[in-house]
Amino acid sequence: MNIPYTVDERPDTGLTNGKLGIWLFLASEVMLFGALFSTYIILRVGAPEWPHGELNIWLGAINTIILISSSVTMVMAWASLKMNDWGKHRLFLISTFLLAALFLVNKYFEYSAHFATGELPSHSTFLAIYYTLTGLHGLHILGGMIVMAYLLGPGAKMWKENSDQFANRIEATGLYWHFVDLVWIFLFPVLYLL
Amino acid sequence: MHSDPAAVKKTVRGYLMVGAALLVFTAITVAANQLHFAVPVAITVALVIATMKGSMVAAVFMHLSHEKKWIYGALLLTLVFFIVLMCVPMFTLMDGIGTPAAAVGGEHPGH
Numbered sequence: 001m002n003i004p005y006t007v008d009e010r011p012d013t014g015l016t017n018g019k020l021g022i023w024l025f026l027a028s029e030v031m032l033f034g035a036l037f038s039t040y041i042i043l044r045v046g047a048p049e050w051p052h053g054e055l056n057i058w059l060g061a062i063n064t065i066i067l068i069s070s071s072v073t074m075v076m077a078w079a080s081l082k083m084n085d086w087g088k089h090r091l092f093l094i095s096t097f098l099l100a101a102l103f104l105v106n107k108y109f110e111y112s113a114h115f116a117t118g119e120l121p122s123h124s125t126f127l128a129i130y131y132t133l134t135g136l137h138g139l140h141i142l143g144g145m146i147v148m149a150y151l152l153g154p155g156a157k158m159w160k161e162n163s164d165q166f167a168n169r170i171e172a173t174g175l176y177w178h179f180v181d182l183v184w185i186f187l188f189p190v191l192y193l194l
Numbered sequence: 195m196h197s198d199p200a201a202v203k204k205t206v207r208g209y210l211m212v213g214a215a216l217l218v219f220t221a222i223t224v225a226a227n228q229l230h231f232a233v234p235v236a237i238t239v240a241l242v243i244a245t246m247k248g249s250m251v252a253a254v255f256m257h258l259s260h261e262k263k264w265i266y267g268a269l270l271l272t273l274v275f276f277i278v279l280m281c282v283p284m285f286t287l288m289d290g291i292g293t294p295a296a297a298v299g300g301e302h303p304g305h
Binding site for chain 2: 013015020023027030034035038042045061064065068069072075076079082174175178179181182186189190193194
C-alpha cells in the first residue's frame with residue numbers, strides 16, 4: 001500500500017503530508033532550542049559575573065559564513081532540481097555536504113583548543129551551556145549530513161522512479177538545513193559576542 | 195511555493211541576493227562587536243541584526259513569505275509557546291525561590 005499524499009497535496013490542507021510533517025518537526029525543534037536559550041538566560045542573569053572573550057570570534061564568524069553559504073547551496077540544489085538540472089543539483093548538494101563537514105572540522109579544532117587548556121564543561125557555567133548548545137547544534141549538523149549522504153547515494157535513484165517525490169524530499173531536507181542555519185545565526189552572537 | 199521551472203528560475207537571483215545580504219550582516223555584527231558598546235546596547239544591536247538575518251532565511255530560503263495557512267497556523271502556535279518559554283526566566287526572578295532570605299525581606303528570627 002502506498003503512503004498517500006507524498007506528491008499530491010491533501011485537499012483539506014493544501015500540503016503534502018511530508019511538508020506538514022517537517023514543519024511540525026521544526027516546531028518541536030523551536031521548543032527544544034527555545035528551552036536551552038531560556039536556560040541560558042536564567043544562568044546568565046543569575047551569574048555573579050559572565051566571561052567575555054573566552055571564545056574565538058573569528059572561528060565563530062567563519063563558521064557563520066560557512067553555514068550561510070551552505071544554506072545558499074542547499075536552496076540552489078532544490079531550485080536546480082525544479083529546473084530539471086540534475087548535474088547542478090548534485091553539485092550544489094555535494095557542496096552543502098562539504099560545507100557542513102567543514103563546519104564540524106572547524107568546531108573540532110575549536111573544542112580541541114579548549115580541551116587542551118582544561119576548559120571542559122565542568123570548568124564554568126558559561127562553558128557548560130556553551131558545550132550543551134553547540135554540541136546539540138553540532139549533532140543537528142551531523143544528522144543533516146546523514147540525510148544528505150543518503151540523498152546523494154542510495155536515495156538518489158528515486159529521481160528516476162518518482163522525480164516529484166524526490167524533489168519533495170530535497171525540499172524537506174532544505175527546510176531542516178535552513179532551520180539549523182537559523183539556530184546558528186542566533187547562537188553566534190549570544191555565545192561569541194555578548 | 196513555486197513549482198514550474200520558469201517561476202523557480204526567477205527566484206534564483208533572489209536567493210543569491212539574500213545569501214550576500216546575510217554575509218554582509220554577519221560582517222556588520224562582528225564589526226559592531228569591535229566597537230565595544232555598553233552591554234545593553236551590544237545585546238540589542240546583536241539580537242536585532244540576528245533577527246533580521248533569521249527573518250530573511252525563514253522568508254526566502256524556507257519560502258515562508260508565500261506558504262499555506264496551515265503552516266502559518268502551526269508556526270503561530272509555536273510562537274505563542276516560544277514567547278511563554280522566554281518568559282520563564284522572569285517568573286523565576288519574581289518568585290524569589292533560591293534567593294537568600296536577607297535579599298528578599300530580612301533574616302527570619304531563630305535562623
